[in-house]
Amino acid sequence: MxxxxxxxxxxxxxxxxxxxxxxxxxxxxxxxxxxxxxxxxxxxxxxxxxxxxxxxxxxxxxxxxxxxxxxxxxxxxxxxxxxxxxxxxxxxxxxxxxxxxxxxxxxxxxxxxxxxxxxxxxxHNMIHEESLKRAKKIIENGDIGDIVSCYVMYNIQHSEERASTLPGVVRHILTHNLYTMMYLAGRPVRVQAFKANRHYEKLDQEDITLVNVELENGGLAHLCASFAADDLSPAPWTFTVKVIGTAGTTHYTYNDWVEVKQGISHSHTYTAYQETITNEVRHFVELCRSRSGQPLSDLEDAIWAQKTTEAVEKSIADGLSVEVK
Known part of the structure; x- marks a missing residue:
């Protein structure tokens, strides 16, 4: 060594x-x-x-x-x-x-x-996926025109036993949706959110949340974070990211790489998940060794993700759309 x-x-x-x-x-x-x-x-x-x-x-x-x-x-x-x-x-x-x-x-x-x-x-590991880096580049270059809408969808069933070791999906999963949305489509200005419990029998927390977002650039976003059920459709929203622009579209999904073996939390192994963590740690190591460059997502982004999480929680509690500020 x-x-x-x-x-x-x-x-x-x-x-x-x-x-x-x-x-x-x-x-x-x-x-x-x-x-x-x-x-x-x-x-x-x-x-x-x-x-x-x-x-x-x-x-x-x-x-x-x-x-x-x-x-x-x-x-x-x-x-x-x-x-x-x-x-x-x-x-x-x-x-x-x-x-x-x-x-x-x-x-x-x-x-x-x-x-x-x-x-x-x-x-913020999800944005260390090479497909999303490519998406960000073409969005920033203006190759897909003005952003119309952004979708970040997560639907992976977690058992009640497994979920009991974690915060609810608003705190544990929605963070992924938020920083990914901001990385590609910009910051939010207003949210309206809902949550529900659709399959826990004893656990008193949500297993799904849906959030509609007004973006700073005038576009809209829709986010879903769910432990309630797997998406078993032919084109599943297991973890899917899509940005639609006036002149093009980008799309990424976990389901491009699936191994038929049990993951730590998932019924299958989604190969890209480990790769995002490996890429994230590699980037961290490079920053530490070089003392130059910036994280793909920094502490200011984390502050905005937390502001938005708290706005989502207020929206759910009050039944209103809430400004993010």
Whole structure:
């Protein structure tokens, strides 16, 4: 192992850490040094699986000179605490989505990043798909004309048992829809949203939300985040992104690459999902090593995603369209 490689530490060793560890194995110039997890038993298991160090505390991890950068993959309520701990110890950080529980927390994370001079990159992995990068390029070039509408649709059934370990889809999945929409079609100015529970018997949270969005550029967007059911149609909206312009259209779907084997959360393995995480971590490593360039989606985008999430929640609660500001 070359010490010139970027040493990575994981704060949090849940299921998503498996995908990030796979990503690091594919990336030249970086390696996993070690991890910490709130559950010691889980930490022991994951450290054994990855052949890496296990730290007794997050402080021990961030103060290890072999650790150059940290991936924060705990529950969202602790993201600010651990991201600040790492940045104040001189480490760059990649923080899993959703970044924080409130707009104020994301703003505080940004202030700490600026004050420390460290990279703080949101874990907005979906836009690290090569097809969406190509879509963004032709949209920015004006090749599809003015944006008429944008659709970001997610329909992957999650069991009640699996969903009980996660926030509702507004917090856990809709973040993907929002930052993807903003990456391609721009920021929102107004939302109207609905949510429902269509298949949980005991769990008291939504399994589907639908959101209509007025965009800053005058176009409209429609977003769906659903754990309620798989889309079994011939052209399914498993995870689908479409932008329609006055002079053309872009389209991307998970279903171009499907493996008939159980995924961590999904009934099938959608190959592109792992690739988005690998590409995201590769981009983070490149930023850390080069000290130049910008994340594809930055903390200001994360602030707007959180503002929009909170506007969606207010729209659902009050039954009104809500301005995003």
């Amino acid at each position: 070359n010490r010139s490689d970027l040493g990575i530490g994981f704060i949090g060793a849940g299921e998503i850490s498996i995908l990030h560890a796979r990503a690091l194995k594919e990336i030249d110039g970086a390696h996993l040094v070690g991890l910490w997890n709130r559950s010691e038993q889980r930490a022991i298991q994951r450290a054994r699986e990855e052949g890496c160090k296990r730290y007794a505390t997050p402080d021990e991890l961030v103060n290890d000179p072999d650790v150059d950068a940290v991936l924060v993959m705990t529950n969202l309520e602790t993201h600010l605490e651990y991201a600040e701990l790492a940045m104040n110890a001189g480490k760059d950080v990649l923080v899993e989505k959703p970044l924080c529980a409130t707009v104020g927390e994301v703003e505080q994370m940004k202030r700490t990043a600026v004050a420390s001079g460290k990279i703080c990159m949101p874990g």
